[in-house]
Amino acid sequence: MTDFHGRLSELLKARFPILCIESYEEQRVIEAVRRLVHDAKLVRTPRAVVTWSLTEGLVHEDGSRRTSTNEPSRALDAVIGIKQPCVVIFRDLHHAYDERTGSPGVIRRLRDIAQAFKNGPVPRTLLLLSPVLRIPAELEKDVTIVDFALPTEAEIRATLEAMIAANAGRIRIDLDEIGRERLAKAALGLTLQEAENAFARALVQDEVLDLSDIDLVHDEKRQAVRKSGLLEFVDLTTDLADVGGLENLKRWLHRRNHAFLAEAAEYGLPAPRGVLITGVPGCGKSLTAKAVATAWGLPLLRFDIGRVFSGLVGSSEQNMRTAIQTAEAVAPCVLWVDEIEKGFSAVGGGDSGTSSRVFGTFLTWMQEKRQSVFVVATANDFERLPPELLRKGRFDEIFFVDLPTRAERVPIWSVHLTRRLRNKRVAGALSPTPATLDELATLSDGYSGAEIEQAVVTGLYDAFAERRPLEYDDLVRALVNMVPLSVTQAERITGIRRWADQRAVAATAAEDWDPGGRRDSGEPPSRPYGGRPVEY
Structure with a gap:
C-alpha cells in the first residue's frame, strides 16, 4: 500500500468532507481513487465514484450524466442531494473561486457541503482535483490536502515493459536488466504520460531501444525545468576525460558511479549527497561539475541562487522551495551551484532575514533530502563560505583544486591542442607529441588550466x-606575454592553500605532486599543495 492509499483510506474512514489533490495526472488519480474505494481492506463501506468537469458535468461510474450540471453551482447543488456512499471528484473547480470571473456562491456552497457531508448518515467525500493548489481563505479549515506523488520507478518500469512487449518483433532491444533500470530511473520525475511519450519517441526514432535513448527522456525533463524559470538545464558536452589532472577527485567520482541503482541500495549504500569543490579560480571546478553529469549519465541542472531573490516579500522563500521541488522532480540528477559563496553572501546581513531563511531552507534540504539529487557546489572565496555549509552531512566531501602540477599540465595541454588541431587549417607541423607537451608543461609553471586554454x-x-597553421612559437609567445594569476594574486593563493591544508581534501593525486613542491608563484604551505593528502 502506497503512502497515498494509506492516507486517503484514513481520511475516508474518518469522514473528512472535502479533500484536495494537486496533480496534472487526472486519470491516474481517478483510477487510484476507484481502486481504493472498492477495496474492502482499505475502506469499510464501498463507495461510488462520481466525476465532474465544466465540459461534461456530473458523470457516474456507469457513464450516465446528470443534465444541467455543467455550471459549478448547479453541480454542487446536485452533489448535496446524493444520498449514497460516494466520492465526488471535481476537476478544475479552482476557476470558479474568483467572485468576479467565477460562479457566484461557489465558496458558500462548498462550506455547506463540508457541513452536510461531515454530519450526514452515509459516508460522502468531495475531492477537489486540479494542477494548481488554490484554496480560498474561507475554505482553509474545511479542506484537507492530500499529496499524490509522481509515478514510482516500479510504475514507470511497468509502462516501459508493456511498451516493449507491445512492440515485440518490430524493434530491437539493446538493454540488459541494468540498462532497463537506468532508463526507468531516468524517467523519474515525469508524469506517466510524459514517460510514455519519451519511450514512444525512443521506439520510433531508430527502432532501437538502448542507453542512448536516455537523452530523449532528459529532453522531456528539460521542459519542466524551463517552465520553473529558476533552474537551467545544461547540455552535456564534457566528460571527465576532458578534465586534465585532478585524478584524486576523478577517482572519488568514478567510485560513486552507479550509486543511484537498486544494486547499491541492496548493498546498503545511501545515495551520494554531493561534493563541494573550492580552490584557485580557473583550475577546472566548473568543468568538473559539468563532466560528472556526463560520466554518470544524469541530467545536469544549474542553479543560479541569484534568481531566487526577488523584490516581493516572501517570494524568495517560495522560489527556493520551487527550485528544490523542480530538482527533486527531475531526480536522479546533478544540481550544479556555481560560486555558491556569492549566492549566500548576504546571510546575516540587513535584508530582514530573507537570505538567512532561504539559506536555512537550502541547508535543511541538503541534510534531509530523500531524492537522488547530487549537489556539486563550487566556490572561489573560502572566506565567504558560511560555516554551517561546511559541516559533515551537507556534502560527502570537500575538495581543494590548486594550480595544476607539472604532471597535470601535460594532459591539460593535450586536451586543448588535440581538440583544436583536428581542424586541418589549424594543424601544421605542430603536433601534441610527448616531447612538445613536456616542454609546454615546463614553460607554463604557475598557470591555471583556464590560462593554458587562453594561451x-x-x-x-x-x-x-x-592565415597560417598554429606553430609552437605562437604558444610560447602567448605564455610569455601573459601574467598568470599565480603572480598577480600570489598572496591570496598562498592564503587559500593554507586554509585548505586542514579543511579540504586535495583534488590532485599525491603521485602528481611536483617533487619539492616549489613553484614560481611562491612558497607553498606545509605540504606541496593545499588539501589533506587523502587518496581515493
Whole structure:
C-alpha cells in the first residue's frame, strides 16, 4: 500500500468532507481513487465514484450524466442531494473561486457541503482535483490536502515493459536488466504520460531501444525545468576525460558511479549527497561539475541562487522551495551551484532575514533530502563560505583544486591542442607529441588550466591573423606575454592553500605532486599543495 492509499483510506474512514489533490495526472488519480474505494481492506463501506468537469458535468461510474450540471453551482447543488456512499471528484473547480470571473456562491456552497457531508448518515467525500493548489481563505479549515506523488520507478518500469512487449518483433532491444533500470530511473520525475511519450519517441526514432535513448527522456525533463524559470538545464558536452589532472577527485567520482541503482541500495549504500569543490579560480571546478553529469549519465541542472531573490516579500522563500521541488522532480540528477559563496553572501546581513531563511531552507534540504539529487557546489572565496555549509552531512566531501602540477599540465595541454588541431587549417607541423607537451608543461609553471586554454586561443589568433597553421612559437609567445594569476594574486593563493591544508581534501593525486613542491608563484604551505593528502 502506497503512502497515498494509506492516507486517503484514513481520511475516508474518518469522514473528512472535502479533500484536495494537486496533480496534472487526472486519470491516474481517478483510477487510484476507484481502486481504493472498492477495496474492502482499505475502506469499510464501498463507495461510488462520481466525476465532474465544466465540459461534461456530473458523470457516474456507469457513464450516465446528470443534465444541467455543467455550471459549478448547479453541480454542487446536485452533489448535496446524493444520498449514497460516494466520492465526488471535481476537476478544475479552482476557476470558479474568483467572485468576479467565477460562479457566484461557489465558496458558500462548498462550506455547506463540508457541513452536510461531515454530519450526514452515509459516508460522502468531495475531492477537489486540479494542477494548481488554490484554496480560498474561507475554505482553509474545511479542506484537507492530500499529496499524490509522481509515478514510482516500479510504475514507470511497468509502462516501459508493456511498451516493449507491445512492440515485440518490430524493434530491437539493446538493454540488459541494468540498462532497463537506468532508463526507468531516468524517467523519474515525469508524469506517466510524459514517460510514455519519451519511450514512444525512443521506439520510433531508430527502432532501437538502448542507453542512448536516455537523452530523449532528459529532453522531456528539460521542459519542466524551463517552465520553473529558476533552474537551467545544461547540455552535456564534457566528460571527465576532458578534465586534465585532478585524478584524486576523478577517482572519488568514478567510485560513486552507479550509486543511484537498486544494486547499491541492496548493498546498503545511501545515495551520494554531493561534493563541494573550492580552490584557485580557473583550475577546472566548473568543468568538473559539468563532466560528472556526463560520466554518470544524469541530467545536469544549474542553479543560479541569484534568481531566487526577488523584490516581493516572501517570494524568495517560495522560489527556493520551487527550485528544490523542480530538482527533486527531475531526480536522479546533478544540481550544479556555481560560486555558491556569492549566492549566500548576504546571510546575516540587513535584508530582514530573507537570505538567512532561504539559506536555512537550502541547508535543511541538503541534510534531509530523500531524492537522488547530487549537489556539486563550487566556490572561489573560502572566506565567504558560511560555516554551517561546511559541516559533515551537507556534502560527502570537500575538495581543494590548486594550480595544476607539472604532471597535470601535460594532459591539460593535450586536451586543448588535440581538440583544436583536428581542424586541418589549424594543424601544421605542430603536433601534441610527448616531447612538445613536456616542454609546454615546463614553460607554463604557475598557470591555471583556464590560462593554458587562453594561451592556445591567443596563439590561434596570431596564426589566423597571418592565415597560417598554429606553430609552437605562437604558444610560447602567448605564455610569455601573459601574467598568470599565480603572480598577480600570489598572496591570496598562498592564503587559500593554507586554509585548505586542514579543511579540504586535495583534488590532485599525491603521485602528481611536483617533487619539492616549489613553484614560481611562491612558497607553498606545509605540504606541496593545499588539501589533506587523502587518496581515493
